[in-house]
Structures are given as C-alpha cells and as structure tokens.
Amino acid sequence: MMLQGSLLDQVDEVGVRPLTGAVRRTVLDAGSWVDLRPGWVTGSDELFARLFLGGPAGVEWRGERRQMWEREVQTPRLLRFYGEGETLPDPVLARARDELSAHYAAELGEPFRTAGMCLYRDGRDSVAWHGDRHGRSSRADTMVAIVSLGAPRALLLRPRGGGASTRFVLGHGDLLVMGGACQRTWDHCVPKTGQPVGPRISVQFRPRGVR
Ligand SMILES: O=C(O)CCC(=O)C(=O)O
Ligand SMILES: [Fe+2]
Numbered sequence: 097m098m099l100q101g102s103l104l105d106q107v108d109e110v111g112v113r114p115l116t117g118a119v120r121r122t123v124l125d126a127g128s129w130v131d132l133r134p135g136w137v138t139g140s141d142e143l144f145a146r147l148f149l150g151g152p153a154g155v156e157w158r159g160e161r162r163q164m165w166e167r168e169v170q171t172p173r174l175l176r177f178y179g180e181g182e183t184l185p186d187p188v189l190a191r192a193r194d195e196l197s198a199h200y201a202a203e204l205g206e207p208f209r210t211a212g213m214c215l216y217r218d219g220r221d222s223v224a225w226h227g228d229r230h231g232r233s234s235r236a237d238t239m240v241a242i243v244s245l246g247a248p249r250a251l252l253l254r255p256r257g258g259g260a261s262t263r264f265v266l267g268h269g270d271l272l273v274m275g276g277a278c279q280r281t282w283d284h285c286v287p288k289t290g291q292p293v294g295p296r297i298s299v300q301f302r303p304r305g306v307r
Contacts, residue, residue, distance in 0.1 A: 108138070108139045108142060109138060109139050110137070110138065110139035110140075110142050110143045110146075110186075110188050111137070111138045111139065111188060111191070112136055112137055112138065112188070112191060112192050112195055113133075113135065113136055113137075113138060115133060115136070115195060115196075115199040115271075116199070118133055118136075119131045119132070119133045119199075119271075119273075120132050120133070122262070124253065124255075124262070124276075124278065124282060125255070125281070127237070127276045127277035127281060128274075128275070128276040128277045128278040128281060128282055129274075129275050129276050129278070130253065130262075130264070130272060130273065130274055130275070130278070131271075131272070131273040131275065132264065132270070132271070132272055132273075133270070133271040133272075134270050134271075135268065135269050135270060136192075136243065136269055136270065136271035137188070137192065137243060137245065137269030137271075138269065140245050140246075140268050140269030141245075141246070141268065143186060143188060143245055143269075144245040144246040144295075144297055146185075146186055147185060147186065147213070147245065147297055148215070148246070148295060148297065154185065155176050155185045155213060155215075156176060157174035157175070157176055157215050158174060158175055158176060159171065159174055159175075160175055172220060172221045172222050172223075172288075173214050173215060173216050173217075173221040173222065173223060174214070174215040174217065174221075175212070175213065175214055175215075176212075176213045177210070177211075177212045177213070178210060178211040178212070178213070179210055180209045180210055180304060184211055185213075189211060189243075189299060192243060192299075192301070193207075193208050193209075193211065193301050194207075196208050196241050196273075196301055200239060200241075200273070203239075203275070204238070204239050204303065206303050206304065207303065208239075208241060208301035208302060208303055209302070209303055209304045210301070210302050210303075210304070210306075210307075211299055211300065211301055212299070212300040212302070212307075213297060213298070213299050213300075214297065214298045214300075215295060215296075215297050216249060216286065216295060216296045216297075216298075217295050218293060218294075218295065219288055219289040219290060219291055219292070219293045220288055221288070222285070222286050222287055222288040223285055223286045224285055225254070225283040225284070225285040226283055226284070226285065227256065227278075227279040227280060227282065227283050227284070228240050228279045228300075228302070228306065228307060229279055229280065230307040231305045231306050231307045232303075232305040232306055233279040233280065233302075233306040233307070234279075234280065235280075237275070237276050237277055237280075238275075238279060238302075238303055238306050239273055239274065239275045239302075239303070240273070240274045240278075240279065240300055240301070240302050240306065241271065241272075241273040241274075241300070241301040241302075242266070242271070242272045242273070242274075242298050242299065242300050242301075243269070243270075243271055243298065243299040243301075244266035244267050244268070244269070244270045244271075244272070244296060244297075244298050245267070245268070245269065245296065245297045245298075245299070246267055246268070246294060246295050246296040246297050247267050247293045247294035247295060247296045248265045248266060248267030248268065248270075248293075248296070249265070249266065249267060249286050249289070249293065249296045250263050250264070250265050250266075250286065250287060250289070251263075251264045251265075251266050251272065251284060251285070251286055252264075252284060252285050252286075252287060253274075253278070253282050253283070253284045254282065254283055254284075255281065255282055255283075256280075256281050256282055256283050266298075267296055279306075286298075
C-alpha cells in the first residue's frame with residue numbers, strides 16, 4: 097500500500113514528459129502542420145486546480161469586452177495574457193515553455209516568449225473561428241503551442257478559404273502545436289457544446305511579436 101501510494105504520487109507530480117520521439121505530426125497542407133503530444137503534462141489536474149483558483153496565489157482571470165457591430169459584448173471565456181518577462185503563475189509553465197523552445201529551436205529559430213491563458217468555464221464558453229494573425233504571424237511562418245488542462249474540449253482547424261475541418265479533442269495535459277503557415281492560411285476555433293463539460297484552461301505559448 098505504501099509503495100503504491102508513493103508510486104501514484106510520483107505519477108501525479110506536476111511536470112512534463114519528454115517531447116523527443118513522442119510528438120506526432122499531422123501535415124495539413126504543403127505549408128502547414130499540427131504536432132500532437134497527448135498527456136504531455138503530468139499531474140495536469142493538480143496544475144489545473146492551481147491555475148483555476150483566482151486570488152493572490154492564482155491567476156487573475158479577466159473578462160474581455162469586444163465590439164461587435166454597434167454592440168459591445170462580453171467575450172465568452174476568461175483570459176490572462178503574460179507578456180515577455182512576466183513571471184508565469186506556476187514554475188511548471190516556465191519549464192514547459194523552455195522545453196518547447198529547446199525542442200523546436202532548429203525549426204522555429206527563436207524561443208517561445210509569451211503565454212496567453214484562456215479559461216472556458218463550461219460548454220457555453222468558446223472561441224470563434226480565427227487565426228492568430230496580430231503581428232508577425234500575419235506575414236511569416238511561426239508556431240503557437242497550446243497546452244490544455246482540465247476537461248477536454250474540441251479544437252477545430254479548417255482552411256481559411258473554407259473546406260473540411262480537422263478535429264482534435266484536448267484536455268488533461270495534452271499538447272498541440274500549430275506550425276508553418278497555419279495562422280495565415282488556416283483558422284481554428286473551440287466551439288460551444290451542449291454536452292455537460294467541466295472547465296478547461298488552455299495555455300498558448302507564442303514567440304515574440306506573434307499574437
Ligand atoms: O483554447 C484553445 O485551445 C485555443 C485558444 C486560441 O485559439 C487563442 O486564444 O488564440
Ligand atoms: Fe488562436
């Protein structure tokens with residue numbers, strides 16, 4: 097019993113597993129791809145709990161209002177953006193960012209520097225079809241790496257000009273990396289769902305000047 101307990105503790109410790117040899121690439125088209133590393137973060141439910149809680153020790157989640165035609169509406173998810181040099185809310189996130197930077201160094205040619213965080217409280221929270229095209233990503237190839245914590249939600253990708261969508265279900269420590277021209281020539285979204293789902297947090301690591 098003692099041994100089993102300590103083994104479980106080890107498995108549940110918050111950290112990251114290796115990336116080398118464990119990342120599977122899906123080629124979307126000649127210029128774009130998606131990498132998947134399921135279960136990358138260990139103890140991901142523990143990390144989720146730490147980040148989900150607000151207050152002095154946790155993330156200050158903020159609602160965002162957005163102009164839609166003549167109305168201002170509340171964005172259906174909570175956000176917190178950590179700019180370059182800002183201390184991330186958990187040391188494991190800094191480690192995750194650095195491991196990603198090391199793994200993709202040759203292909204990306206620069207480190208991941210910022211961390212955007214989104215909280216989808218339930219199935220009514222979502223993000224509409226878009227590309228991360230504010231900044232350099234509107235002109236050049238780049239990468240956006242997304243760590244998903246908590247309840248799994250679908251992330252869909254489709255060519256910007258229209259076409260069939262590709263669906264990934266991400267939660268509990270899964271890693272998905274969008275690369276190449278993905279932000280320019282493809283759109284992605286997290287659709288609303290009528291299914292009863294728990295909260296999900298996504299952490300998006302991006303290089304400088306990409307948003
Ligand atoms: O939550 C996700 O997995 C995607 C978030 C996203 O696309 C964004 O914030 O730009
Ligand atoms: Fe995005």
